Amino acid sequence: MEALGRPEVTLAGIDLEIHAAPERYRQVVAGIREQPLALGALVTTHKIDLLAAASDLFDGLGPFATATQEVSSIAKDAGKLIGRATDPVAGGLSMGAILGESYFGRTGGELLMLGAGGSALALILHLMRKARAADRPQRILVVNRSAPRLARLKAMVGRNTADGARDIEFEFIQNSVAPRNDEILAGLPPGSVVVNATGMGKDTPGSPLTDTALFPLNGVVWELNYRGELDFMRLAEAQAPTRGLTVADGWEYFVHGWSQVISHVLHEKIDAAKFARLSALAASAR
Numbered sequence: 499m500e501a502l503g504r505p506e507v508t509l510a511g512i513d514l515e516i517h518a519a520p521e522r523y524r525q526v527v528a529g530i531r532e533q534p535l536a537l538g539a540l541v542t543t544h545k546i547d548l549l550a551a552a553s554d555l556f557d558g559l560g561p562f563a564t565a566t567q568e569v570s571s572i573a574k575d576a577g578k579l580i581g582r583a584t585d586p587v588a589g590g591l592s593m594g595a596i597l598g599e600s601y602f603g604r605t606g607g608e609l610l611m612l613g614a615g616g617s618a619l620a621l622i623l624h625l626m627r628k629a630r631a632a633d634r635p636q637r638i639l640v641v642n643r644s645a646p647r648l649a650r651l652k653a654m655v656g657r658n659t660a661d662g663a664r665d666i667e668f669e670f671i672q673n674s675v676a677p678r679n680d681e682i683l684a685g686l687p688p689g690s691v692v693v694n695a696t697g698m699g700k701d702t703p704g705s706p707l708t709d710t711a712l713f714p715l716n717g718v719v720w721e722l723n724y725r726g727e728l729d730f731m732r733l734a735e736a737q738a739p740t741r742g743l744t745v746a747d748g749w750e751y752f753v754h755g756w757s758q759v760i761s762h763v764l765h766e767k768i769d770a771a772k773f774a775r776l777s778a779l780a781a782s783a784r
């Protein structure tokens with residue numbers, strides 16, 4: 499807040515248990531709505547449950563909140579309470595920084611998304627909306643432990659029928675067994691992008707792959723988290739020299755997510771230079 503010239507603004511945490519009662523989410527959103535000094539909020543973990551419980555308390559939703567049915571940013575625009583989903587933009591910006599322009603056109607790689615939760619859905623939506631064919635993979639494989647999240651993702655894909663999005667071939671696989679994920683990985687062409695969006699290695703122990711899994715030659719491996727044991731990323735790091743891998747963690751994603759919300763809540767434009775300055779400040783506190 500000091501760096502943004504707003505030292506009078508303070509951050510206050512509100513802890514809710516996972517899948518809290520709808521009434522608790524409504525209390526929190528109503529509190530922000532009613533208190534003039536509450537400027538807004540950044541929502542983690544509860545993005546889907548909060549919107550499901552309190553959608554009528556918002557005066558408006560951003561297009562990504564409608565598309566993903568989740569809210570990660572709550573802000574007041576001219577007195578109106580607006581909910582937005584930041585993951586498609588924040589995840590998209592960090593994915594763009596990792597892959598560079600025309601990645602899929604240049605390499606012919608595909609995308610393997612391990613996990614079909616909120617961040618997987620946001621990243622896939624981002625790719626489906628890419629205007630140039632070279633920025634979209636020809637095939638996206640999504641693996642998830644249980645069926646409901648896969649069904650939700652499938653429905654989102656079905657709703658987004660822009661021309662480019664229709665070109666992408668999708669495969670939805672319900673699986674939670676690591677050796678089966680190794681087999682799916684082995685079937686990917688060189689240059690493919692493998693994302694760990696399961697939370698395994700941080701939220702839960704272990705990795706969605708076994709220790710003997712082999713990443714695609716010259717591929718990109720992206721772990722969405724930046725803290726925890728990160729077993730999946732450690733395996734990729736060990737193979738990076740021999741397999742020609744690019745390995746990235748979720749730090750930049752995290753900083754983009756916060757920057758997006760701060761920008762909405764404080765009505766502050768965060769350009770590349772300001773992002774770099776905030777990112778350096780965040781890195782010093784990492």
Ligand SMILES: NC(=O)c1ccc[n+]([C@@H]2O[C@H](COP(=O)([O-])OP(=O)(O)OC[C@H]3O[C@@H](n4cnc5c(N)ncnc54)[C@H](OP(=O)(O)O)[C@@H]3O)[C@@H](O)[C@H]2O)c1
Pocket residue numbers: 585612613614615616617618641642643644645646647673674675694695696697698700701705706722723724748749751752753755
């Ligand atoms: N760096 C950042 O700023 C940033 C931003 C967003 C997310 N993240 C991280 O990314 C991770 C995913 O986030 P999210 O919001 O998408 O979480 P989420 O909604 O909880 O999704 C995780 C998904 O992974 C599935 N899963 C778990 N273990 C699996 C396994 N072994 N095989 C297949 N699927 C498995 C879960 O399946 P079920 O349906 O069975 O539960 C769930 O659908 C979290 O750890 C989060 O902290 C980081």
